[in-house]
Amino acid sequence: MRSWHLTSIASVTGSVPATFHETAEDRLSAVFGVEPGGTGADTAYLECARLSQAFARVAYRLLHVTNQERNMNGIDLAATLLQAPETAEADGVERQRRAEAWTLSHLVQGTQERAFDKASLGQLKRVEHALTAMQPAEPNNPFWERHALPPDVEKLGEQIHQALAAVAIRQLDMRVATTRLALISGQAVGRETNADAATFASETEGALGFTLPHDWTGDVRVEGTVTMDANGQQKVVPAQATGRMPEAWGVYARRGDGSYQWLANRTTEDEAERIAERLARIDAHSTLNEYEKAAKFARIHEARVRRSQDSTDEDIMAAKEARKNAEANMTLHDADLQRRIEHAERERGREAVEQDVPGAAKMLIVVPYKEKDEAKVLGARWDRRQQSWYVPAGMDPAPFSKWSQTRGPEAGEPASPIATATQTGSGRVYLAVPYSERHGARAAGALWDKAACSWYAGPQGNMAALAKWRPENVAAQQDPSMTPREEFAGFLKSLGCVISGEHPIMDGKSHRISVEGEKYSANAGSGFYVGHLDGHPAGYAKNNKTGREENWKAMGYMLGTEEKARLAAEATTKLQEREAELAKRHELAAQRVATQLAKLVPVDHPTPYMVAKGLRPQPGTFTDKDGKKTCLPAIDANGKQWTMQYVGEDGTKRFAKDSRKEGCFHVIGQGLDELANAPAIVIAEGYATAATLRQTLGYATVSAFDSGNLAPVAQALHEKYPDKPVVVACDDDRHLELTQGVNPGRSKGEEAAQLVGGIALLPIFAPSENAYPAGLDPVTPELFRKHQRTGATLSEEQLAALERMKQFTDFNDLANRSVLGRDGIERQVKATCNSSVASDASVEQQEVQRIRQLAQDTAQEQKPKRRRKTATIA
Numbered sequence: 001m002r003s004w005h006l007t008s009i010a011s012v013t014g015s016v017p018a019t020f021h022e023t024a025e026d027r028l029s030a031v032f033g034v035e036p037g038g039t040g041a042d043t044a045y046l047e048c049a050r051l052s053q054a055f056a057r058v059a060y061r062l063l064h065v066t067n068q069e070r071n072m073n074g075i076d077l078a079a080t081l082l083q084a085p086e087t088a089e090a091d092g093v094e095r096q097r098r099a100e101a102w103t104l105s106h107l108v109q110g111t112q113e114r115a116f117d118k119a120s121l122g123q124l125k126r127v128e129h130a131l132t133a134m135q136p137a138e139p140n141n142p143f144w145e146r147h148a149l150p151p152d153v154e155k156l157g158e159q160i161h162q163a164l165a166a167v168a169i170r171q172l173d174m175r176v177a178t179t180r181l182a183l184i185s186g187q188a189v190g191r192e193t194n195a196d197a198a199t200f201a202s203e204t205e206g207a208l209g210f211t212l213p214h215d216w217t218g219d220v221r222v223e224g225t226v227t228m229d230a231n232g233q234q235k236v237v238p239a240q241a242t243g244r245m246p247e248a249w250g251v252y253a254r255r256g257d258g259s260y261q262w263l264a265n266r267t268t269e270d271e272a273e274r275i276a277e278r279l280a281r282i283d284a285h286s287t288l289n290e291y292e293k294a295a296k297f298a299r300i301h302e303a304r305v306r307r308s309q310d311s312t313d314e315d316i317m318a319a320k321e322a323r324k325n326a327e328a329n330m331t332l333h334d335a336d337l338q339r340r341i342e343h344a345e346r347e348r349g350r351e352a353v354e355q356d357v358p359g360a361a362k363m364l365i366v367v368p369y370k371e372k373d374e375a376k377v378l379g380a381r382w383d384r385r386q387q388s389w390y391v392p393a394g395m396d397p398a399p400f401s402k403w404s405q406t407r408g409p410e411a412g413e414p415a416s417p418i419a420t421a422t423q424t425g426s427g428r429v430y431l432a433v434p435y436s437e438r439h440g441a442r443a444a445g446a447l448w449d450k451a452a453c454s455w456y457a458g459p460q461g462n463m464a465a466l467a468k469w470r471p472e473n474v475a476a477q478q479d480p481s482m483t484p485r486e487e488f489a490g491f492l493k494s495l496g497c498v499i500s501g502e503h504p505i506m507d508g509k510s511h512r513i514s515v516e517g518e519k520y521s522a523n524a525g526s527g528f529y530v531g532h533l534d535g536h537p538a539g540y541a542k543n544n545k546t547g548r549e550e551n552w553k554a555m556g557y558m559l560g561t562e563e564k565a566r567l568a569a570e571a572t573t574k575l576q577e578r579e580a581e582l583a584k585r586h587e588l589a590a591q592r593v594a595t596q597l598a599k600l601v602p603v604d605h606p607t608p609y610m611v612a613k614g615l616r617p618q619p620g621t622f623t624d625k626d627g628k629k630t631c632l633p634a635i636d637a638n639g640k641q642w643t644m645q646y647v648g649e650d651g652t653k654r655f656a657k658d659s660r661k662e663g664c665f666h667v668i669g670q671g672l673d674e675l676a677n678a679p680a681i682v683i684a685e686g687y688a689t690a691a692t693l694r695q696t697l698g699y700a701t702v703s704a705f706d707s708g709n710l711a712p713v714a715q716a717l718h719e720k721y722p723d724k725p726v727v728v729a730c731d732d733d734r735h736l737e738l739t740q741g742v743n744p745g746r747s748k749g750e751e752a753a754q755l756v757g758g759i760a761l762l763p764i765f766a767p768s769e770n771a772y773p774a775g776l777d778p779v780t781p782e783l784f785r786k787h788q789r790t791g792a793t794l795s796e797e798q799l800a801a802l803e804r805m806k807q808f809t810d811f812n813d814l815a816n817r818s819v820l821g822r823d824g825i826e827r828q829v830k831a832t833c834n835s836s837v838a839s840d841a842s843v844e845q846q847e848v849q850r851i852r853q854l855a856q857d858t859a860q861e862q863k864p865k866r867r868r869k870t871a872t873i874a
Helices: 007-013 017-032 042-072 079-080 089-109 110-117 121-133 142-146 152-190 194-208 269-285 290-307 313-332 333-356 368-378 399-401 419-422 435-443 463-468 471-477 483-493 559-597 609-612 669-678 687-697 708-720 734-739 744-755 781-790 797-805 811-816 822-862
Strands: 220-230 233-238 247-255 260-266 363-365 381-383 388-391 447-450 454-457 510-513 527-533 538-543 547-551 630-635 641-647 653-655 667-669 681-684 702-703 726-729 759-761
Touching: 007 017, 007 042, 017 483, 042 290, 089 110, 089 121, 089 152, 089 781, 110 152, 110 290, 121 142, 142 781, 152 194, 152 269, 194 269, 220 269, 247 269, 269 290, 269 609, 269 681, 313 510, 313 527, 313 538, 363 471, 368 687, 435 447, 435 463, 454 463, 471 630, 483 527, 483 538, 483 547, 559 630, 559 641, 609 687, 609 822, 653 669, 667 669, 667 822, 681 687, 681 708, 687 702, 687 726, 687 811, 687 822, 702 811, 708 726, 708 744, 726 744, 726 822, 734 781, 734 797, 744 759, 759 822
Parallel strands: 681 702, 681 726, 726 759
Antiparallel strands: 220 233, 220 247, 247 260, 363 388, 381 388, 447 454, 510 527, 527 538, 538 547, 630 641, 641 653, 667 702
């Protein structure tokens, strides 16, 4: 901090009480290397936020004390103690200069929406001032004398206009969040007043156009609705229940009693989702816990990325990972969870002490699950080793008599010397029997106690044979204590994760890991974990395939065989239940979209999306009565429709809710009948690319919707049409290879082609279109990430080159944007597809000849041979 000239409280918080926290956050952001007002769930951002709050609290406390002393002594000590090295005027100029650079950086990158989310009211005002100063976008403007003017002035003007509108909306939302925070604080301490509720209602009405309930929980729901006639009265009902296309979209807020209150209706889903986003932002700003707040902002960002038509699969995956990391951080730092962990550790420590005390005999009791709370109140404790409740030594056993395990022999039953020896005093002798040794223990006379979930020595048990399973003997056979990393690895295995290579990496960062039942990948998979070695080693993991997630804290022991078997059985059961529930939802969604399809009409005139993509109306494509939406039915290889993709006028894409997409596709043409007559199976990512290819080739093509679905679709169609060659028309995302280190369009397409023995076809553009200029400094993922943080790493020429590369990625771009045009796509696509068909026919002919030759050779070998005469020697 001293290297950044932060040497006093005032140098951190400034001298204006109203902006203590805001100023501290701005100045400390440079120390932690984060953006002022930025969003995130990483340690640096959260530490910066916490330290800013701490400095602000100390400054307020100093101000309060010094004001009291000033009143008593007539001396203004506040100005002395809080005096900053710089004047307030200089401080404001410096803050505004940083705001200008920060605003311009996000404006050029197009990331202002996310950047503005976390900004405070004061920061938003400085951003507004910076945006206003940018106009007009002319070289003689003082603002552009201090900063470089981007080359595309027209685009810059649109960006400034949109940013000003976004800032104005967020300023209104911040005022609502401030009043809600005051309302929540009053509710928490029991001092809620009518004035607080009235102010909140007034602010929401003015900012949003409707009133939020004062007991709003923060949850929001968007649901499509239709109006139906019920007994002569118009009634609004959910569209999903009727199978009809929504006429409007309602926004509902959840109240404290669990009910939902209607807030507003909008004509499109996008408008309703934008209202829901504003409400989510208000809820996040009125959240006190920094980790919970970061998780809420991460959810907002992911939802926005998924709605954007410009988002790639990698953008969506990155937003999803950021949200998961934030939620994991929130879970790991949950105060209630930490208290439960500490309580459990204290209990284990107390149990260990009692076990080490000589003569501290335990009276084991059998407590039914529904009576456990009663036993716990009386003082009973749980023994993890023996898996049973017990009465601690020195406590009166009388209150626990109804759960006592001690009983005498039945009338007429001879007393067993074994029973006499083992059932005195503390009742049953419980055994630590691993799951794999249960049959041997049962043969020796062990019985299973369902209530205690543990084996014990039966009345006729052979104690000599059962002795090796007594807890005191098993302890000597336990594996030595493990390192935290080994223990965490065992924990991950119990969740179904595949441990290999460097996993687990316990560096406090999030990591992906493969799980059982999926294709292995060293750096990806359906598993997620975070492991910490600092302080008391702890962690968190989730298996997204089974839905199981757990927290972990180092204990120094290994999961037993029985425990592993129990966890594996639970995971299998949960997976089966989840798959059954998912299949049920998929079937209901399929029925719903089939009903919707019957009410749509085939496309006769190009929809707005088709016009933008330069497409003619294609068979199999549908639209609504207004001809605005583009609706694409998605089927499986058997022809069953499972879902539908809805493409809006602006290109926004979404699928039917709760529907199945994996392995489903849309045929551009007359369905599977036309596809069966096609000489080759040509598969593309998006509809526009597939439709462009059909216009070029003249026969049916297939859209898999995204790169991740290419492989499942290719395998399903290859299995259905094994005699047809498969051509996968890939997207070439070279700009992502430079900025993120991956080219998902190419890698996923080549993988799909390799799985079915097909051909991966990539578009070839003119040299200046999809290639990074040789004369510019190279762009790497590290430099691009740094530029996203600082806005000063890449030049305007580099950013312009990346933006240009984004415009040339698929065959639709080749046909409509490239100088090569439709002649270029015809030469590239027809040549490849024709050669693929010819090659496949040649291979088939060679195979027929080989089979015929093999049949002839077999027949010749099986033909009976004439016996040769034997010469006689006289």
